[in-house]
C-alpha cells in the first residue's frame with residue numbers, strides 16, 4: 001500500500017485559534033494505492049469514509065480544558081476529525097517521535113506557540129522531524145519588540161524573563177545552515193524556517 005500523506009504538528013494550542021486555521025487548510029484526503037495481484041487500485045481516502053482522515057494534526061498542550069472550550073467551534077467548522085490532541089508537555093512526545101527513525105523528515109508543517117524558554121530545545125528535535133522543504137513556524141520571535149530594545153529598557157517582568165530565550169533562539173536560527181528563515185512582522189512576529197538540508 002502506498003500512502004501520499006501530509007503531517008502537521010502544533011505545540012501550544014490554548015483554545016485552538018491557530019489550530020483551527022491549520023485544520024481548515026489541511027487536506028483530509030489523500031491517495032492510497034493498493035497493489036494486489038498485479039492490479040492497482042487507486043482510492044481517495046474520502047471514498048473509504050467521509051470522516052476518515054489520513055492527515056492528522058498532532059496538537060499538544062499541557063491544558064486540555066482550554067482546548068475543550070474552543071472545541072465546539074472546531075467541530076462546527078467540520079474539522080475536528082483532523083486533530084489528534086495530546087494533553088501534556090510536548091517535549092517527551094517529541095523525544096519519543098525522534099527515537100523512531102521512521103518519523104524523521106515526516107512533517108510538512110509545524111507551528112510552535114508554547115513555552116518560549118524551550119523553543120531552542122524544541123528546535124533541536126523538530127529539525128529532525130520536519131522534512132526537507134517543510135516549514136517550522138515559531139511564534140512571538142519579536143517578543144513585544146523587546147528583542148531590539150536596549151538591555152536596560154524598562155520591560156514587564158515576564159517580557160524581561162523570556163527575552164533572553166527568544167534572543168538565543170533568534171541567533172541560533174539565523175546561523176543554522178539546515179534552514180532558510182524569514183520573520184513575518186505580524187502580531188508578535190513569526191519566524192518561518194524552511195528546512196533545506
Ligand SMILES: C[S@@+](CC[C@H](N)C(=O)[O-])C[C@H]1O[C@@H](n2cnc3c(N)ncnc32)[C@H](O)[C@@H]1O
Pocket residue numbers: 011012013014015016017018019060061062063066088089090091113114115
Ligand atoms: C499562547 S498559547 C497558544 C495559543 C494558540 N497557538 C493560539 O493561537 O490560539 C500557549 C499555550 O502553550 C501551552 N504550553 C505551555 N507550555 C507547554 C508545554 N511544555 N507543552 C505543551 N504546551 C504548552 C499553554 O498551556 C498555552 O495554552
